[in-house]
Amino acid sequence: MYAEKVLSGMRPTGRLHLGHYHGVLANWIKLQHEYPCLFFVADWHALTTSYDEPGTITQNAMDMVIDWLAAGVDPSQATIFIQSKVPEHAELHLLLSMMTPLGWLERVPTYKDQQEKLTHKDLATYGFLGYPLLQAADILIYRADKVPVGEDQVPHIEFTREIARRFNHLYGKEPGYEEKARESVKKLGSKRAKLYEELRTRFQEKGEEEALEQAKALLNETQNLSHGDRERLFGYLEGGGKMILVEPGALLTEASRMPGLDGQKMSKSYGNTIALREDAESITKKIRTMQTDPQRVRRTDPGDPEKCPVWQFHQIYSNDEVRSWVQTGCRSAGIGCIECKQPVIESVLKEQEPMRERARMYEEDPQLVKNIVADGCEKARKLAQETMRDVREAIGLDYN
Structure with a gap:
């Protein structure tokens, strides 16, 4: 369940250029051979700053996916999907918004930055303030543990980790948690249970990160655990409750060195690009x-x-x-x-x-692109639905 996963997305701004290729796509192509990857079109994110010009989003999204495929993103290696086609992103965003302190959102560095840069837009909107939380939901819904980002996006990943931590802290405790956790430990078998307890003690009493990693590896290798037991044991390890949402890590990527035709950064707004x-x-x-x-x-x-x-x-x-x-x-x-x-x-x-x-x-055949996207949306949605089932149950919105 906590297998390694990479998640990354792009806003659909239309045709991509060499800056996008050298800054993002070349890295995606490398990652798709190393990990299970999910790459998505962040169309709801496009609305946070372009809410008044929505007409071009769908065409831009399709053009962008063709650029991804042309660059070498392989749909048999990576899941390509569209954010708005997986409504669970919105549901998780809504539920997380109930427990996210307002001050956390106002402190995100890009909030003030973008408002200063895009002065021609009214960005005093609820959606713009909340977009880092939507971004957090995009990551947490897939329990992705790796997010390729540049230096400037690291605060967003840190914010997402804080959200996951707060959620697990608030909703990860179930009635009789300690007894249930001890019962789950027994299911590891005597040899593994003993090792698990030793590693847990080393981490909780001495803060040994290596012991934590070894214990997580032990749980990942144990085949016969139920979903609930596994989740409980991950949480018990760190002294918290059940680990429902996974804290992601930032996979730092080098900034693109791709200059524009005039020596400035390659950007559509400077009119200095070479398109893919x-x-x-x-x-x-x-x-x-x-x-x-x-x-x-x-x-x-x-x-x-x-x-x-x-x-x-x-x-x-x-x-x-x-x-x-x-x-x-x-x-x-x-x-x-x-x-x-x-x-x-x-x-x-x-x-x-x-x-x-x-x-x-x-x-020549746009239907091919639509099929790839439909297939990707279906795969992504299955993963998202699993997470949402656990989230609803943890919050107490499970009406089954």
Whole structure:
């Protein structure tokens, strides 16, 4: 039940660009071979800031999923789904909102940040204040223990851990919990029960994290435990109650180093992007007309690669030999800017070719994408329903 799981999502803002690929998708593609992964379209999250322009969300979502598939996200390795198609996210969000202190939400760093950045929007809304809690529900509903995030998102994961802790503390105690926990220990068999008790004591009395990890591994390896016993033993281990929601950990990802065509960060709002699946002619033209070191007015003027946006592309796409050729040629005016750009053009086109190839069948038959998403939503919903059954029971909303 507490198997390793990775969860990550993206807001549907339409077609993705190279910044998304190098910052997020390349990492997803690596992770899908290492863990069970759930990747979702965060369409409700898109409404937190774009509630007044909802018309484009569904088309943007489909375009974005095609980009994921084109980049190499594999639906046979990862579950691809749409947030709003799994209504349990909303139910868990609602139930968590009953026990979340308002001050916790107001302290999330992005709350004030975004309000200052997006001054043209009225973000004094209930949905915007609560979006970190919806994000927490997205993670907790799948009991995902790994969430790939950049440095700036770590506070959101910490917030989610606090929510899980508070929920387990409030609702994890059942009548006669201690006796039930001791009965559950016996079901491990005498040898394992003895080891479990030793590890539990080492963790609770001496705070040994290693003992905690060993005990968790012991429980994960024990096959014949019921769902309730397993949950109880996880909670008993840490001195709490039943562990109903799992505290996630942040899988730190490197920030994307992908610059835009003008040297700023690649972003649609700066109009400096190269889209995934963009046609070869358009890519070639964009890179050829990229600005270079302003000091190189004429072909014979020496330049400085450090002051040139094209050099930033070389750092991502070129090998040491090509980079050395650029450094020498630019500083001595031995090569011109057009020559310098050619290897970048070739590398970007080479990277994009398989993406365009993979995307073709989905563009020609949109039903394929719909089937992948429908299949993913069904798988995700089954997991979400299991969690919600336990959550309702813990809160006392179980009417069976």
